[in-house]
Amino acid sequence: MxxxxxxxxxxxxxxxxxxxxxxxxxxxxxxxxxxxxxxxxxxxxxxxxxxxxxxxxxxxxxxxxxxxxxxxxxxxxxxxxxxxxxxxxxxxxxxxxxxxxxxxxxxxxxxxxxxxxxxxxxxxxxxxxxxxxxxxxxxxxxxxxxxxxxxxxxxxxxxxxxxxxxxxxxxxxxxxxxxxxxxxxxxxxxxxxxxxxxxxxxxxxxxxxxxxxTPENLTARLAGQLGYAIEVAGDPERANSVLNDLEQVESVTALSGEGLAENHYRFQLVSATEDDPGSEIASAIINSDLGLYELSRNRVSLEDVFINLITEDPSTAEEDDSETEPCEAVVDDDPENDDPTKAEAEPDDEAALVAAAEPPTDSAADPADQTPEDSAEQDTPAKTDE
Amino acid sequence: MNSIVTVISNIIAIYRRELQSYFASPLAYGIATIFWLLASFLLIILVFGPQGLLEQSAFADQAGLQSAPLDLPYEFTQFYLGLLGSLAMFVLPALSMGLYTDERKQGTLELLATSPITNWAVALGKLLGVVTFFLTMVLPLLVLEALIVGASDPPFDLNLLFIGHLGLILMAAGVLSLGMFISSLTESTVLAAILTFAMVLVLFVLEGVASGLEGPLGEAISHLSLLKHYSDFTQGVFDLGGFVLFLSYAVLGLFLTAQSIEAFRFQRN
Missing domain, CATH: 3.40.50.300 (P-loop containing nucleotide triphosphate hydrolases)
Structure with a gap:
């Protein structure tokens, strides 16, 4: 129609x-x-x-x-x-x-x-x-x-x-x-x-x-993965990069800091695999001298899928498809692309993370096979897909 | 055939909505009130005031100047409609200023532009609506005129008045149509009013400019002048050139409006 x-x-x-x-x-x-x-x-x-x-x-x-x-x-x-x-x-x-x-x-x-x-x-x-x-x-x-x-x-x-x-x-x-x-x-x-x-x-x-x-299929894309809400104190950029560097974490989203004490920040994480990354997250935060105030596990919702898709896509596209790079640059200039921490943390770190996270995710599949498939799908960042 | 019926039905729909919005608008009533007050004031001054027509006539009688009697009905129509025309020049921009600026502000242009109705049908409906409203502004003045006409001796030639009023409405249609085009260019009602008023002034003074210029250029410019053709009408002469000119202004305004709305959709960002 x-x-x-x-x-x-x-x-x-x-x-x-x-x-x-x-x-x-x-x-x-x-x-x-x-x-x-x-x-x-x-x-x-x-x-x-x-x-x-x-x-x-x-x-x-x-x-x-x-x-x-x-x-x-x-x-x-x-x-x-x-x-x-x-x-x-x-x-x-x-x-x-x-x-x-x-x-x-x-x-x-x-x-x-x-x-x-x-x-x-x-x-x-x-x-x-x-x-x-x-x-x-x-x-x-x-x-x-x-x-x-x-x-x-x-x-x-x-x-x-x-x-x-x-x-x-x-x-x-x-x-x-x-x-x-x-x-x-x-x-x-x-x-x-x-x-x-x-x-x-x-x-x-x-x-x-x-x-x-369909809504069901979209949610299923992250099925098996785990969500974590985390509250830390300290330098937010450092926290973001520490969390992003974790192999077990697929995406990091800064949440609004409303109602939090000064210098406290909240993030929503989605795990890269079905393995629970709780202890890794906790030790990474503590080892980098950031204060850990809350770490709670939550179910992956459609919201996480949405956030995952919209925050991750630029890096995936950049990695997969060099053709779209000029357009990507133009779109990035858009003033409505608001969150500075997000924008800064993403492209490089995420690309590295995706590259690093992918082979262990699916040891049966050859990484070389995965890449062209990804670029064919172009906009499908869900890494659990076969 | 069916499509013609649809187009006419669309024009009527726009026309009725436009008229309805004037009659619901306090601003329109305000403009009409000022117009009536000034027009009737001028009418009374013209007839009864110092150096008014009655006084002139009495003076002429007293002096016993029988050789060149004043043609009072003629004098009256010419002066009165001339004044009414000038007054209209101030009022018309205020009537046309909101024709499209309001549509933009309310977002209803998006409704019209996504409905199965052409731009020019919208423009024509709006123009007919605003001309009708102007007509209703002039109608009450006819009561005052009727009093004077009824008391007049020698009796009035009604053709004279009719042609004069026809000229007024036709001129108004031309000015309103161009004003509508100007209002389609901007989102600001005030700016539309100012620009339209400036345009009216230019069209009015063209004759002055033309008389300063010799030769065909001056003549050409003088033909575009509103005042020149309008004064023909007020003298009771049906001026075909003027009729065509006013109508051309109206058609030009319609055409430009339709084009500018189309272009607006292509350029907006």
Whole structure:
């Protein structure tokens, strides 16, 4: 239903997305997951025909989104990042207006508007001016305008932003109820959202797709590996490099230090193998004169997979594929690539770590065999894969 | 055939939404109120004020100057509509400034640009909406005019008034259309208003510029002047050249708006 092939978009010299490819089958819900600034909105806008791509193609219901824009516009419902609302209209009048410009036949309009309002729980607000609505209700009106004409394809850019927990659950249920007759692609940076609503997840980071799979398969990628939360005191960069140097640790992520004592830092680790690295981590920290305040084992969650994928990918790509290096450099310049400790620690250390960790991981497989396979998969950093 | 129906339905949808937003906007009411107050004030001064038409006429009667009687209806229409035209020049930029800047600020441009509706249909719907609103601003003034027309002796030639008002609306359509184009260029309402006002001034003073220039260039420029063609209309002359010019301004504005919205989608970052 949606076919995206090698889509790239550059703003000036900055690449917002690079070679993005994925497919969405009819009736499926695809979650488009990535940190802020990863290129989610850009991809959504290209799909909706609002922005032209720099290269590559995107097809919706067999129409190219740019060259055949009018046909595509007829078959999509689109909720942009900020819900497009006219503040001086009532909810009902606005939905009538949208139904009209979306080409809903005159006889069906009142029924379609009523059904959209009912699905989004807007009945009691139908005669209220949109500017008087709270953020949550506005978001719901935004969703209602995306479904009012009953389009086969629905594109939702961050549909649950600004909603309270109860409303989030309502919206998730709404999205689930739309599956089947509708093909849905929704973007979010909230993990539980995709794991609860989506059939498949595409993870995007720094403009590139790093994985596309079902939530179960994604979690299974790290199955067997262990997560550790750790709190240390001392120089954070030193702690980061010490932890990264450990053979038994696959990834290190600095967590927010909120609520911690001064000079204390938290990290989340994922082990490289099934062997428990607890004692190695503890002794490494203590041997390097850092204070160890907490070390707790936790289950590997989808969150770890996500963090693992988005923090590790640049180094893997750099190691595997020298071709992409210029693009990588451009993307790294992106101001939204925030965390300095992460960025600094990763490329070299991680590359070395991956190289060192790989042969012992799977002694049966020849390391030489592994490398080309990795580059073929390109964006699959899960080292437990055969 | 079906597609024409769709396009017309789209234009009507945009038109109605646009009108509805004017009638819901306190700013639009404010602009209309100022326009009415000033226009009726000017009308009263023009007729009853010192050196007003009545006083002039009385003076002429007293002096017994029968040789060149004042054609009061004619004088009245010309002065009054001339003033109304100048007043409109201040008001029109305020009406057109929000046409697209608001769409951008509300993010609704993204809705329009991803709906099966063409840019020019949106622009045309908006233009018709704002021209209609201007029309409703002029309508109440007709009451005042009717009082004067009713009391007039010799009786008024209503054609004279009709052609004058037609000229006013046509000129407004041209200016509003160009103003709409300017508002499609920026996200700032204030900037759109200032630029549109500057453009109106330029179009207004073109005649002054033209009269300083000799030859075909001067003549060409003077043809572009709003004031020159508008004053033909206020004299009760249906000026075909003016009609075409105002219409051309309107079409040009529509065309440029549609183009600029298309270009905006390609350039934005």
């Amino acid at each position: 949606i076919e995206v092939d090698q889509l790239s978009k550059a703003y000036g010299s900055t690449l917002a997305i690079k070679d993005v490819s994925f497919k969405v089958e009819p009736g499926e819900i695809l979650g488009f997951l990535g940190p802020n600034g990863a290129g989610k909105t850009t991809t959504m806008r290209i799909l909706a025909g609002y922005l032209p791509a720099t290269s590559g193609t995107a097809r919706i219901a067999d129409h190219e989104v740019h060259t055949d824009s009018m046909a595509v516009r007829q078959s999509i419902g689109y909720l942009p990042e900020t819900p497009p609302l006219y503040p001086d209209m009532t909810v009902e009048a606005f939905l009538y207006f949208v139904a009209r410009i979306k080409g809903v036949p005159i006889g069906d309009r009142s029924q379609r508007v009523a059904s959209a309002m009912e699905r989004c729980n807007l009945g009691e607000k139908r005669r209220i001016l949109i500017r008087k609505l709270s953020k949550g209700f506005r978001q719901r009106v935004g969703i209602a305008q995306a479904i009012v004409h009953d389009p086969p394809v629905i594109i939702l850019d961050e549909p649950t932003v600004g909603l309270d927990p109860k409303q989030i659950i309502d919206v998730r249920n709404l999205i689930k109820s739309l599956a089947g007759q509708h093909t849905i692609i929704l973007s979010t940076h909230i993990l539980p959202e995709v794991s609860m609503t989506c059939d498949r997840i595409t993870i995007i980071n720094q403009g590139r797709i790093v994985a596309t799979d």
